[in-house]
Amino acid sequence: MVWLALTLVSMLVAVYLPPRLEIKGNIAYVAGNGAVVPQSRWCRIDPVEQIPPMSQLVRNKYDAVVVAQGGGQLQVITIKNESFRRQLEQALRHPDTFIPDASSRRGVGTNITGYLVLFLLLAGLQFMGLYTEDKAGGTFRRTVTSPIGIHGYLAGQLLFNVLVVFVPAYALLIMLRAAFRIEIGFTYAQYALLLGLLTALATTFSLFMTSAIEKDDNTMALASSIILLTSLLSTSFFPYQHGGAVMKFITNLLPQKRLMHIVQGLEQGRPLAEMTGHIGYVALVSLAFCTAGWWICQRRFGAGRY
Numbered sequence: 001m002v003w004l005a006l007t008l009v010s011m012l013v014a015v016y017l018p019p020r021l022e023i024k025g026n027i028a029y030v031a032g033n034g035a036v037v038p039q040s041r042w043c044r045i046d047p048v049e050q051i052p053p054m055s056q057l058v059r060n061k062y063d064a065v066v067v068a069q070g071g072g073q074l075q076v077i078t079i080k081n082e083s084f085r086r087q088l089e090q091a092l093r094h095p096d097t098f099i100p101d102a103s104s105r106r107g108v109g110t111n112i113t114g115y116l117v118l119f120l121l122l123a124g125l126q127f128m129g130l131y132t133e134d135k136a137g138g139t140f141r142r143t144v145t146s147p148i149g150i151h152g153y154l155a156g157q158l159l160f161n162v163l164v165v166f167v168p169a170y171a172l173l174i175m176l177r178a179a180f181r182i183e184i185g186f187t188y189a190q191y192a193l194l195l196g197l198l199t200a201l202a203t204t205f206s207l208f209m210t211s212a213i214e215k216d217d218n219t220m221a222l223a224s225s226i227i228l229l230t231s232l233l234s235t236s237f238f239p240y241q242h243g244g245a246v247m248k249f250i251t252n253l254l255p256q257k258r259l260m261h262i263v264q265g266l267e268q269g270r271p272l273a274e275m276t277g278h279i280g281y282v283a284l285v286s287l288a289f290c291t292a293g294w295w296i297c298q299r300r301f302g303a304g305r306y
Helices: 002-016 054-058 082-093 108-127 129-137 139-144 149-179 188-212 216-233 245-252 255-267 272-302
Strands: 025-030 043-048 064-068 074-077
Touching (some): 043 082, 108 188, 108 216, 129 149, 129 188, 216 255, 245 255
Parallel strands (some): 025 043
Antiparallel strands (some): 064 074
């Protein structure tokens, strides 16, 4: 499967690539007035004439934009966290004596889970497309009017989706560690919890979207956009801090954000009991998506839509 290959590639990228890229940043440097562009072995500096659009920071083309304001003053614009901003300033001001702080670097487990957030949510959406095809082709009506019933069909569809998303991803992690001796960051039990929560969220969100929107093309376009945007905002790919209290409040409502809180807690060695609130929140959101999708399907079937 294509998604399985992409998932494996994302795991390998998470294992090998981030530790080498986190020290060096891609920096857009706005000098102005003929100022000299500094050199630093810790930064890849790209001189530009004007401040790039914020979208280039979101797409990770640049880690930061540095504006020279004269008199040795620097303005740093970044969507990453405050620690990154401070380190960048030190790297530019004192390039010869600067030593990067590795304490805030994301570990392998956080990187792997962060990449899996996007791929598993999209995989859940892809496989739930079979449910949409059944409704469009008449298979759904023939099945639910049989002794199996609508509850048996939906339960079977959810179980199938959980298995085809969870089992291959979990098997890949086991293969990386057991067969190839690659460090994956967390224990098998911890990954079972994380992937279980993520798979439940992927499956129930997909059920809700495919129940609420009838046409498969519309469902894929809207749901994929929601998944991509919320995964970026939840810092699944790279850490950054939101500028305002409103954005912090909104992003803290995202289940992916709560999942990343759990991941970071495990990486810091905190006991699981301290993260029951985040675990319960992800489970509650998944239950809400499942209930809403199930109810919509039943209501439309009763109204003769299928």
